[in-house]
Amino acid sequence: MASNADFDSSVHKGSDLIHDYCCSTCEEDDVSKEAEFHCEKCAKFFCNVCVKLHNLLHRKHTVAGKQDISKWPVAKAIEDTLEQCQKHKDEKLKLFCEVHQQILCTVCHVYNHQKCSHIVLIADKLSALQKEVDFLQISTNLKKLREKINHEKQKKMGKLHSYQISYQKVIDEIGAFRKKMNDALDRLEKTTKQELDTLLTNLKTSIQTDIETLNNAHQKIQHLQDELQNIESKSPAVSFMLYTKCTDQSSVAHLLLQKLASSGDGTMSFFPDTTIAHALSEFTRLGKVGNNNKRSKYTTQHHKSTGIAILQATMSKVSTSIKPAISNPNQIIRVTKGIQYNVKTEYETYMKCSISGMCETASGNLLILDCPTVRLLSPTYTILDCYDVPDEPKGICTTDSHQVAVLVVNRVTVFISKSCQIHFITVKDDKILLEWTLNVGHTCNGIAHRRGKLFLNSGSAIYQYTIDRRQMRQLYGDSSDKSIVESCAVSPDGERIYMAKVSSSSVQLLTLSSDGRVLSTLTDPALKWSRLDYGCAQAGLHVTDSGQLLVCAFNSNTILQVDSDGKKRLAEMATNKDGVVHPSALYFSKRKSKLIVGMWQTDHILVFDAE
Numbered sequence: 083m084a085s086n087a088d089f090d091s092s093v094h095k096g097s098d099l100i101h102d103y104c105c106s107t108c109e110e111d112d113v114s115k116e117a118e119f120h121c122e123k124c125a126k127f128f129c130n131v132c133v134k135l136h137n138l139l140h141r142k143h144t145v146a147g148k149q150d151i152s153k154w155p156v157a158k159a160i161e162d163t164l165e166q167c168q169k170h171k172d173e174k175l176k177l178f179c180e181v182h183q184q185i186l187c188t189v190c191h192v193y194n195h196q197k198c199s200h201i202v203l204i205a206d207k208l209s210a211l212q213k214e215v216d217f218l219q220i221s222t223n224l225k226k227l228r229e230k231i232n233h234e235k236q237k238k239m240g241k242l243h244s245y246q247i248s249y250q251k252v253i254d255e256i257g258a259f260r261k262k263m264n265d266a267l268d269r270l271e272k273t274t275k276q277e278l279d280t281l282l283t284n285l286k287t288s289i290q291t292d293i294e295t296l297n298n299a300h301q302k303i304q305h306l307q308d309e310l311q312n313i314e315s316k317s318p319a320v321s322f323m324l325y326t327k328c329t330d331q332s333s334v335a336h337l338l339l340q341k342l343a344s345s346g347d348g349t350m351s352f353f354p355d356t357t358i359a360h361a362l363s364e365f366t367r368l369g370k371v372g373n374n375n376k377r378s379k380y381t382t383q384h385h386k387s388t389g390i391a392i393l394q395a396t397m398s399k400v401s402t403s404i405k406p407a408i409s410n411p412n413q414i415i416r417v418t419k420g421i422q423y424n425v426k427t428e429y430e431t432y433m434k435c436s437i438s439g440m441c442e443t444a445s446g447n448l449l450i451l452d453c454p455t456v457r458l459l460s461p462t463y464t465i466l467d468c469y470d471v472p473d474e475p476k477g478i479c480t481t482d483s484h485q486v487a488v489l490v491v492n493r494v495t496v497f498i499s500k501s502c503q504i505h506f507i508t509v510k511d512d513k514i515l516l517e518w519t520l521n522v523g524h525t526c527n528g529i530a531h532r533r534g535k536l537f538l539n540s541g542s543a544i545y546q547y548t549i550d551r552r553q554m555r556q557l558y559g560d561s562s563d564k565s566i567v568e569s570c571a572v573s574p575d576g577e578r579i580y581m582a583k584v585s586s587s588s589v590q591l592l593t594l595s596s597d598g599r600v601l602s603t604l605t606d607p608a609l610k611w612s613r614l615d616y617g618c619a620q621a622g623l624h625v626t627d628s629g630q631l632l633v634c635a636f637n638s639n640t641i642l643q644v645d646s647d648g649k650k651r652l653a654e655m656a657t658n659k660d661g662v663v664h665p666s667a668l669y670f671s672k673r674k675s676k677l678i679v680g681m682w683q684t685d686h687i688l689v690f691d692a693e
Contacts, residue, residue: 103154105129107136119145120154127154152305155312165319175319178207182424185319194428205318211325220328224307227335228300234342235296242289248349249282252371255352259369278371281350292342299335306331330462337446337461341673411573411629411646414653415670417677417690420661423463425450426685437680437687439478439622440669441486443509448669449486450680450687451475456488456507458514461674463689469514471505477529477569484508485517487536489529502526504536522547528569532576539567539581544594557598565590571623571631573646580631580648582623591623591633593648602648608635609642622680624668632677634665641665641679661688 103117106126117127121136123143128136133145146153167173173187180200184190191201211217256274306328313321352371426435439451447466448459453474458467473492481487488505504520522538524545530537535554536547543559544567557579558567568584578601579594589609593602622634631644632655639658642651656662656679667680670692677690 103127105132107132119147121145122153125155152301153308164323165317176204178202178204178322185323204322208318208322208325211322216329217325220325220332221307221310223332224303224310224328227332228303228307230339231296231300231303231335234339235293235300238289238292238296238342242286244349245282245285245289248351249278252278252350252352256369259352274369274371278350278352281371285350295338296342299331299338302331303335333462337674340675341446411631412652413628413630415626415630415632415643415655415677416653416693417655418693420656420679420688420690422661422686423459423689424686425452425457425459425463425465427457427465427468434683435685436682437667437684438474438476439667440678440680440687441478441480442669442671442673443480443486444483445509446671446673447509447512448671448678449478449509449514451478451488451667456514458509458512460512463687466512467514469507469516473503476502476527479529479531481506481531481536487529487531489526489538491526504529527567530570530572530579532572532574535576537570537572537579539570542567542583544570544579544581544598558592558594558600569623571625573625574627574629578646578648580623580625582633589633589635591644591648604644604648604650606635606642606651608638608640608651608654609633622665622667624670626670627672630670632668632670634668634679636664636666636682639663639665641668641677656688656690660690 103120105113105115105117105128108115108129115129118130119128119133120126121128121140121143124136124140126136128145136143137145165174167175167187167190170187170189173189175185175187177186177188177191178184178201179186179191179195179198180202181198182195184195185204186195186201195201253275256271256278306324309324310328313324316324350371352369425437435452437450437452441449443449446461448461448463450457450459454471456469456471456475456478457465458469460466471488471490473490475488476491477489479487486507486509488507489502490505491502502522502525504522506517506519508515508517524538524540526538526540528539534548537557538545538547542565544557546554546557548554558581565583565585567581568589570579570581572579577596579596579598581592581594583590583592591604591606591609592600593604595601622636624632626632629646631646631648633642633644635642639662641655641657641662643653643655644650645652655677662679662681663684664682665679666682669678669680670676671678675692677692679688679690681688
């Protein structure tokens with residue numbers, strides 16, 4: 083009768099179970115058993131049983147468990163999987179399409195890339211890359227990048243300490259200010275300190291998150307650099323994919339460093355309100371706590387009036403003084419040569435892309451509209467996800483750091499039902515999720531958002547809504563005007579509303595005040611548009627975070643910058659010579675310092691670096 087041990091052994095020998103990492107000792111006995119440890123000196127893997135014998139024989143050897151699996155070499159089974167085509171499991175990846183930047187097997191080539199003019203062998207591509215300076219210097223560059231990451235990490239840790247010190251300093255300031263007040267300030271002091279505690283917690287959380295992000299980036303680059311040490315022993319496909327991962331990770335790391343380098347100086351401040359002594363019972367806090375902002379100029383106002391009047395004046399001053407910090411809105415943006423990025427999905431065979439809007443998420447991903455989808459692009463402009471809307475997506479804007487509003491219009495029924503929808507979406511784990519929808523009782527051509535208010539242009543009018551679904555008012559409207567308000571944009575402080583009025587042959591740029599008064603009108607020869615030829619496109623407008631106004635000149639194939647008053651052209655940013663053809667949507671990413679241009683009937687976007 084067979085023993086349990088014999089039975090277990092026979093099961094393992096006859097099993098089809100395949101592990102990514104198999105015990106090297108067990109494999110010599112034709113037993114497939116998952117490895118739990120790796121010894122670098124022996125260059126072998128061990129299971130829980132075999133590692134005990136190894137440790138007895140080699141006491142000075144250090145083994146790495148699965149908690150340190152990032153230090154393990156790539157297993158042969160994983161290398162075989164990497165070389166395997168995901169669509170055609172029996173085929174190996176041998177070719178590279180330079181047109182679509184994709185690795186292919188021979189079946190992929192025959193069925194999907196037969197018309198592509200530049201198909202090369204991966205081995206030939208790798209041989210060519212090995213002669214290039216970037217390939218030869220990739221290890222050195224990664225080392226330098228690690229050093230920069232470590233440097234940034236040390237800066238963040240220093241700021242964390244500085245925040246703690248300045249926290250105590252602010253506490254002392256609050257205490258000194260509190261002594262001038264009477265017992266009625268107890269409640270206000272408590273509220274203010276709670277705000278300060280919340281601010282410190284948020285700042286600490288933000289710094290800790292940054293440090294964790296830097297650690298993750300450092301570990302990934304360290305792992306890739308370790309893999310590069312053994313690149314000669316790997317197959318051409320694995321070597322090429324390793325090189326691609328290195329370049330992609332380098333780009334992500336550079337973007338990360340650029341983003342984190344622009345944060346605050348590591349201090350907090352307290353902004354006392356000296357007018358508070360005039361109306362103690364009506365205030366909710368001692369003053370304003372903040373991070374790296376200029377001290378508010380609270381001054382006591384000397385009025386020969388009652389305490390209520392002083393309170394009303396003070397509250398009015400406080401409520402209107404909190405506005406976004408705006409740099410020079412007329413500073414000219416100069417761009418370098420643009421780079422094309424394909425945004426067409428593999429399923430779109432016949433139709434060309436037509437971008438009607440775009441915006442950026444808090445994580446740096448880009449959302450673009452291409453009827454009938456909303457596409458999510460990574461920071462390197464690869465497609466991560468698509469969200470299909472029921473009709474034509476006509477406009478898009480961010481409403482807060484997590485939420486985006488998409489205007490959806492049915493051009494067949496909109497003039498009958500006089501309605502359209504706004505889809506409020508979020509992005510989580512690189513996926514687009516629908517939060518809720520808002521039905522609007524009029525036609526719509528464009529959408530913008532600023533400071534909790536939605537702006538919708540419809541026909542010759544502009545409406546203002548709140549996010550909680552209440553229509554506030556019609557800001558502008560001219561029923562006798564045959565022109566169409568095709569798009570709108572709002573300045574960062576909400577004081578200027580820009581709109582493009584499109585006729586059969588031109589675009590007229592109007593600038594409105596926050597209450598709907600026309601402040602200026604601009605007609606520029608470059609703002610050519612033919613709505614009859616491109617009836618569902620829109621005259622793209624975009625206001626940067628610094629207040630610069632950018633305009634798409636559709637038929638003249640030009641991107642213009644206009645002054646913040648909407649009265650004159652400041653610069654011609656890009657033209658047809660730069661690859662701009664029928665521009666229909668714009669976005670300027672301040673964090674990346676890049677101008678992104680979406681175009682009509684074109685399968686790519688243009689990305690320009692700002693100088």
